[in-house]
Amino acid sequence: MINRISILIIILFQTAVLSAQNHLEMQKEYAESLFAGEKYFDAVTEYKRLMFFDENKIYSAEAGLKIAYCYKSGGKFDDAIAVLSKMKENQQINKTDIEIEIIRLNILRGTYFRAIGLIEKLEREVPEKQSELNYWKGWSYMVADEWQKAADAFGNSAEKGTEILKNLCISVSEEKYSLSFARTISYILPGAGHFYTGYYIEGIISLGWNVLWGYDVVNAIKADRIFDAVMVGNFLWLRFYTGGSQEAVKLAEIENRKIINEAYKYLSIQFEGKQP
Structure with missing residues (x-):
């Protein structure tokens, strides 16, 4: 009688263990299906549930990594880093x-x-x-x-x-265009920075405004209209002189961004090596 009871207990125990194991495997498969379907945030919930019920830590390492990859795929890089940082002490990884x-x-x-x-x-x-x-x-x-x-x-x-x-x-x-060079040559010759980056019409306009207001300043000084010379110089000529230099730098930045974007476009479409 005792032997029968012992055998029954063993059978029940093994059944419970197998049932729990089957439950974990089903939970893992469900989480994996969500991950494969790119339902990353739903997958995170299911991987966390898997880890919670996985008392023996059978799937903890794999589930933790998948959670980090879900966050990464969803653009939540801070969360992914936080998960991985906690996993560095896991001996399975x-x-x-x-x-x-x-x-x-x-x-x-x-x-x-x-x-x-x-x-x-x-x-x-x-x-x-x-x-x-x-x-x-x-x-x-x-x-x-x-x-x-x-x-x-x-x-x-x-x-x-x-x-x-x-x-x-x-x-x-x-x-790439040099921002410092675009700024410097614009100070030396207004409009030169625009020409450097290929904006010829803008360069001609910048040079024209500087010539116009510079001419007015010189004429005002020759006519002893010092106040007029100061006002035109400070509020018109200086504005176009410094503004032209700043615009040349902005145009160089725009062109550089185009060059960089083309490089990134190539990498995203054609490059077959590892990417971050």
């Missing part, structure tokens, strides 16, 4: 891989100097990852608008696609 994913998230959210700081930290801790770290350093510099530095970083990486990225960065660096 490679800490270096987590750190690299955090670097990628920092690149995406535009905190590129934070990304570079983390890269330099990992360079000291895991020098064997230097090639991959240089790759993400290149991406960090791209986001920071430091295209030549990005080219140098890609040149020191053996990751797939680095030669393409290096050449792209060199091309952008060479095509």
Whole structure:
């Protein structure tokens, strides 16, 4: 009788364990289906529910990573970083891989100097990852608008696609207009900064206004109309002189943004290598 009771207890226990395991597997499959269907925020809820019922932590590492990827895919980079930061102590996950994913998230959210700081930290801790770290350093510099530095970083990486990225960065660096040069030549010759960036009509107009008001100032001085010369010089000529220089810089920034956007467009459509 006792043996029968013992056997019954064992059977019931095993049934309960199997039932719980089946429940976890069903919960995992449901969360995975939401993730595959790009219903990321619903998937987060289900992955959290999976982790709550997973007392033995069988799926905790995988579910935690998927939650971070859901946040990343949904554009919630801060939340993704917070989740991954908590997971760095999980023994089931490679800490270096987590750190690299955090670097990628920092690149995406535009905190590129934070990304570079983390890269330099990992360079000291895991020098064997230097090639991959240089790759993400290149991406960090791209986001920071430091295209030549990005080219140098890609040149020191053996990751797939680095030669393409290096050449792209060199091309952008060479095509970009110098803001300081546009400002300086506009001070030397009004309108020259506009010509430099290809805005010829605007350059002629800027030069024309400066010649006109400069001519009036000179004539006023010759006629001993000092007050008129001061008023025209301060409120008209100086306005167009400094305004023309500022406009030349803005136009250079606009053209640079076009160049950069074309580079990003190429990367998003045609580049097949890893992206943040």
